[in-house]
Amino acid sequence: MESLNALLQGMGLMHLGAGQAIMLLVSLLLLWLAIAKKFEPLLLLPIGFGGLLSNIPEAGMALTALESLLAHHDAGQLAVIAAKLNCAPDVHAIKEALALALPSVQGQMENLAVDMGYTPGVLALFYKVAIGSGVAPLVIFMGVGAMTDFGPLLANPRTLLLGAAAQFGIFATVLGALTLNYFGLISFTLPQAAAIGIIGGADGPTAIYLSGKLAPELLGAIAVAAYSYMALVPLIQPPIMKALTSETERKIRMVQLRTVSKREKILFPVVLLMLVALLLPDAAPLLGMFCFGNLMRESGVVERLSDTVQNGLINIVTIFLGLSVGAKLVADKFLQPQTLGILLLGVIAFGIGTAAGVLMAKLLNLCSKNKINPLIGSAGVSAVPMAARVSNKVGLESDPQNFLLM
Known part of the structure; x- marks a missing residue:
């Protein structure tokens, strides 16, 4: 009987909580959206599958030591642990003390747990290496830079303002x-609030990078x-897009862009990095990797x-990044009122x-002879390449011969 009881207690199902x-179920929903609906698969x-692994009772795959x-x-x-943190010896008090402790103290407590025989789960290790260090989003930015053609921007520099305007979503989110x-x-x-605000830029790697630095508890x-x-x-x-534009505006055909020389394309990432990094050194890691990829x-x-x-x-890197994010989809961190607000x-x-x-x-069309189709303004958000495809699709609905992607 004792053996049967021990067997039952060893089953994860016996320890499955409501959270x-x-x-x-949330993780299964993410998998369904990825596979059936092809939403950012x-x-x-990997985020959905990481969420499944993280919430298997007693497995501890997403737990640190x-x-x-x-x-x-x-x-x-x-x-x-409580004696080291100078707090009451209960789990709630220890968690509160850890939340207020310096990173160095948190590291000491982690090492102490390892010395007591505990080991971090595999997803916790993935998170530490991929996101905790900031490496994965940086490598992804390098790859995005290598896939980016700045030719259209250099040929028509005014469109830079469209991308800048689209960042109003970031400031609105912070204020919200x-x-x-x-x-x-x-x-x-x-x-x-700052970490949440990056959602407004529609830039996944940047959102992960900054939330990992500013608010890791909200990363998932x-x-x-x-x-x-x-x-x-x-x-x-x-x-x-349709509410803010007229049928005539959606039919605007943009003039053929000038040819951009190879020298311009080579100089652009170098000059961009020098100008921005000297003004905003904190942007150097992300921008540096992006410009390096583009220069290659x-x-x-x-x-x-x-x-x-x-x-x-x-x-x-995308595989490990997704699994690492899934490590943060644990019930006690995700099922909070803050999630609904986010x-x-x-x-x-x-x-x-x-x-x-x-x-x-x-606004640019009011002070320029060469008109810009307002639909491309929506592509200023960083949802690449989805936003650009949507702009092109809406444009084709008004004029089947107007290919805005060109």
């Missing part, structure tokens, strides 16, 4: 998060919101490296970014 059951599939210790509830071990906090609806700190919700809304761009953007593409002398970064390397602010941010880009294009 874990909900998160397993390259990231939603210290989190495993706290989950074990050994009174003697809790007392040792702080407003929710001010009225006591949902609690957000300034770093958390922010990443899921960012990539879910990027996948929903074909549903979110067209109504806004345009130089034409390292085609093997450029091909590797565009294909093999970025694909490998999802709400995210869709509002996308709408504001889209509208701002379209309105900026209309």
